[in-house]
């Protein structure tokens with residue numbers, strides 16, 4: 025992927041080398057659980073830490089899970105084009121700071137995004153060839169509700185709101201490269217890793233073929249009858 029460039033929101037060139045793995049799902053389906061497992065096991069991928077205006081949950085650590093910021097700071101970042109994408113989700117604002125993504129990709133590292141479908145569509149517009157996107161579904165609506173309740177980090181009102189939004193969010197499944205039904209966590213994680221492995225191999229193979237093609241062309245040119 026070396027040498028490919030894309031325009032950022034700020035119109036700056038964004039060097040693209042790593043692969044961008046986007047994982048989305050309705051709230052409670054399990055994408056954060058899956059992405060944390062992946063980050064713990066895979067040393068070659070970095071999490072894109074989003075900014076958000078929503079309050080921190082008890083289990084979350086500022087600057088590790090999110091950068092928790094005021095609405096005024098969010099607006100400033102968005103207006104200064106410091107965000108690769110941004111969206112309003114469940115009544116709060118979220119966005120992907122562009123700097124760390126640029127840095128990781130330029131260093132050849134893969135980047136993991138836990139973002140919603142609105143953000144996914146915005147990043148598609150800029151860098152589709154480098155993206156692998158996965159949509160995670162719950163096995164049933166009842167299980168989705170039970171997971172949100174068991175997580176015990178949202179009010180009953182917020183859970184109701186998230187379940188209503190799930191109806192809209194699942195309608196965007198076909199925008200994604202892969203869909204995983206997260207029934208058994210272990211087997212979903214195995215399938216997520218298999219997707220990442222296959223996509224890494226595909227890109228490495230393409231790079232090898234591109235090099236071979238260049239060599240073949242040069243050799244054929246050299247053989248050409250004057």
Ligand SMILES: Nc1ncnc2c1ncn2[C@@H]1O[C@H](COP(=O)(O)OP(=O)(O)OP(=O)(O)O)[C@@H](O)[C@H]1O
Nearest residue numbers: 049051052053054055056057171175206207208209
């Ligand atoms: N396969 C699974 N089986 C049972 N419980 C699960 C499974 N996957 C995740 N969970 C649990 O469901 C709850 C919700 O998971 P998680 O927080 O990962 O969801 P999420 O999709 O990231 O939600 P949000 O968008 O709100 O961040 C957590 O308590 C998690 O431990």
Ligand SMILES: Nc1nc2c(ncn2[C@@H]2O[C@H](COP(=O)(O)O)[C@@H](O)[C@H]2O)c(=O)[nH]1
Nearest residue numbers: 074110111113118119120138139140142143
């Ligand atoms: N478009 C974006 N969506 C994001 C971003 N960071 C998180 N999210 C999505 O928001 C919801 C809610 O997350 P929660 O942690 O508050 O439960 C979920 O779908 C996330 O994927 C972002 O930077 N951009």
